[in-house]
Amino acid sequence: MNKYFLSSLCLLAMNSAQADDAAPSLMLPAASVTAPEVEIESIDLKTATSAGSRLNLTGLETPASVESLTGAQIRARGDRSVQDAVTRTTGISNTGTPGNGGSAYSARGFVGEGSVMQLYDGVRMYSGAGTVTFPVDDWSVERIDVLRGPASVLYGEGATGAVINVIPKKPFSGAIENHVRVGYGSYDTRQQALDSGGSLTDTLSYRLNINHVQSNGWIDHGDSENTFVSAALRWQASDDLAFTLSHDYGDQEPQNDFGVPLINGRYHESLRDKNYNVRDAKLHYNDQWTRLNTEWQINDDLSASNELYYLKAQRRWQNAENHAWSESQQTLLRSGYFSIKHEQEQVGDRQTFTLNHDLFGLESRTLVGADYNRIHFNLHSNSPYKDVNENGQPIDLYHPDRGEFESDSPYRDQYTTTTQQVSLFAENRTELSDQLSLVTGVRRDIVHLDRDDFAVNGDATRTDRSLSANSWKVGLVYELTPDMSIYAQQATSVDGVGGLISLSEKQQNFELAHARQTEIGFKQMFWDQRGEWTLAAYHIVKKDLLTSDPNIPGNTLQVGEQSSSGLEASLDLQLPQRWALQANASVVRAQYDKFDDEGVSRKGNRPTDVPRRTANLWLSKAINDDVSAGAGVRYVDSRYADMANNVELPSYTVVDASVSWKAMPKTTLGLRLNNLFDRQYAVTQYNGGQQWIMGEPRSFFVTADYTF
Structure with missing residues (x-):
């Protein structure tokens, strides 16, 4: 990687030296195909958002709860991943584990890859067996847009809680600019990164981002190494037509951490850095995204866009994942020897036309x-996961014998699926008066799934199923003043009863689950647009959940229901003397309205991994033109780890800080301090709450940035 990084840097330096400083501007009239020549520093309610609508509406014009973060904000705060950044937005908490790819969230009372959708530049990779592993890297992020609440009318199945759209840095016109970063921090963490972009010719511009991070980790045998490359080339074919070809590559070997086991139901601080996994454990994700975008301004009122893409993911796990304390034997038992591989390929195309007209x-x-999407998904594993030691392998609590991976179940092909998805959608905004606008949308999705299950002897059984769903939204926005609006909306969504492309033969017998949300909200910019605040209240009901039959053991019914109601508020202030404040808070009441778990009613219980309250605050100050500093607080309320609400993860409050100094005109030094008070806290849980995945201890990271 170092050789690759240095050779790329040398090549870009040569290109920079040859670039024409007086290169003409190559921007298209359509904002969607241009990119800024400098990094976006701030976004406000009058900035167009990508998540809440495809109509290029601003936050004030959108009848929904939307929020944006810029890449500059993310990096200034010292957030080290997309997940760290997203969970500073209103009401979203982290539920990521190695089992779901480390990138799952809870939003508005709904949890996981099937309810909180993740997009990269507006494109989604369908979740395979509840797993999404891209994107995670924040170096190449231009901005992150978040839409809270149902959004199937925009993006299809799997978006009841929220949609998160990560937008990468784009090619821009003008002289070539290069930005290099090197960093070092706790646990021998090292970073080398490059950001380069500009015009190659009068009609060609590019953007290249490379980031490589390596660490020894803060747990025993917790080594990690992640490489991310984002490259894009834009051709301005004419004043009205542009093509952008981009390729993004991610290769991750994250810290292999399945959590700290509870001893007699209690957390022990002395076990925080222990790793009970086997010596030959594997945790490896490889993602590749290739996209061709076409933007065509047909005339003053009509534009067209097309996005053709090929997405590929390979994921590999080989771990002893369960570490449970045996009260009867007074020892720790290691079990759950799982060996799993995903191979996923997705080819898709999206075509849209936008027309300005009179109605x-x-x-x-x-x-x-x-x-249109066509997805191939292959799963290999050692299912049914029969361990050599059926009752678990005893291991020493403080000096565990790492051992080797072993299983009585052979590793083999399990099943392969081919999923074809087609949808038609439309969205409209009509100005009913100078102050009142109506925003509506409809969508029709049709999905066909073919599945081949392979028996031990190699014979296959084939099943297939077709599913369809309609989604819609209706919203009214009333502009009280040019800087203030109120809104009300209803929106629907559909979720699969499992990962859509990996539905089992039994799950194929059920329809999609449906949800509906009612939301009202208020948004305002004030104090000469130096401040803004938002307030939203919502109620969501999701029906057709799978629940066990209370009368027939082993039988499953699709009659479950879950609901949530909540309040969300955010505040952004640019204060005198170059102070700035961003804060948000949320309260949610989520519960099962009708749900049976192994014959026991869970009515009234809170769903797992859902905190009732979350809050974030970040205070920063530009001390002078060269020095700036900031500090932030993140709060997440307690969460239940089981449907019975018997196992609870405690709440936590974490403080982070950062400072930067422009030591020379082209050189900036930075310092990040994470978990300043060394709080021991559980980010999320595993194995039914018997293992807590802990947050990182207090750590520092020093960076040096050079631009040329």
Whole structure:
């Protein structure tokens, strides 16, 4: 990686030396195909957001709860991943574990890859067996847009709680600019990164980002290594037509950590850094995204866009994942020897047309489009996961024998699926008056799944199923003043009863689950637009959950229901003397309205991994033109780890800080301090709450940035 990094740097330096400083501007009139020449420093309620609508609406114009972070904010705060950044937004908490790819969230009372959708530049990779492993790297992020609440009308199945859209840095016109970073921190963590972009010719511009991070980790045998490359080339074919070809590559070997086991139901601080996994454990994710975007301004009122993409993911696990304390034997037992591999390929295309027009004499904008995806998913594993030691292998609590991976179940092909998805969608905004606008949307999804299950002798059984769903939204926005609006909306969503592309033969017998949300909200910019605040209240009901049959053991019914109600608020202030404050808070009441777990009613219980309250605050100050500093607080309330609400993870409050100094005109030094008070806290849980995945201890990271 170092050789690759240095050779790329040398090549880009040569290109920079040859670039014409007076290169003309190559920006298209359509904002969606241009990119800033400098990094975006701030986003406000009058900035167009990508997550809440495809109509290029601002936050004030969108009848939904939307929020944005810029890449500059993320890196200034010292967030080391997309997950760290996203969980500073309103009401979203981290539920990531090695089992789900480390990138799952809880939002508005709904949890996991099937309810909180993740997009990369507006494109989604379908979740395979509840797992998504991309994106995680924040070096190449230009901004992150978040839409809270149901969004299937925009993006299809799997978006009841929220949608998170990570937008990478784009090619831009002008002289070539290069940005190099090297960093070092606790646990021998090392970073080398490059960001380069600019014009190659009068019609070609590019952007290249490379980031490599390596660490020894803060737990025993917790080595990790992650490499991320993002490259894009834009061709301005004419004033009205542009093509962008991009490829993003991620290779991750994260810290292999399945959590600290509870001893007699209690957490022991002395076990915080212990690793009970086997010596030959594997945790490896490889993702590749290739996309071709076409933007065409057909005339003053009509534009078209097309995105053709090929996505590929390979994931590998080989671990002893369960470490449970035996009260009867007074020892720790290691079990759950799982060996799993995912191979996933997705080919897709999205075509949209946007028209500005009159509707019964009213100013209106309409978007119509179609989506197509074809996904191949192969799963290999050692299912049914029969351990050599059926009762678990005893291991020493403080000096565990690492041992080797061993299983009585052979590793083999389990099943392969081919999923075809087609959708038609439309969205419209009509200005009913100078102050009142109506935003509507409809979508029709059709999915066909073919599945081949392989028996031990190699014979296959084939099943297939077709599913369809309709989604819609209706929202009204009333502009009280140019800087203040109120809104009300209803929106629906659909979720699969499991990962859509990996539905089992039994799960294929069920329809999609449906949800509906009612939301009202208020948004305002004030104090000469130096401040803004938002407030939202919502109620969501999700029906058709799978639940056990209370009358027939082993039988499953699709009659479950879950609901949530909540309040969310955010505040952003640019204060005198170059102080700045960002804060948010949320309260949610989530419960099962109708749900049976192994014949026991869980009505009234809170769903697992859902905190009732979350809050974030970040205070920063530009001390002078060269020095700035900031500190932040993150709060997450207690969460239950089981449906019976018997196992509880405690709440936590964590403080982080950062400082930067522009030591020379082209050189900036930075210092990040994470978990300043060395709080021991559980981010999330594993194995039914018997293992706590802990947050990182107090750590530092020093960076040196050079631009040329």
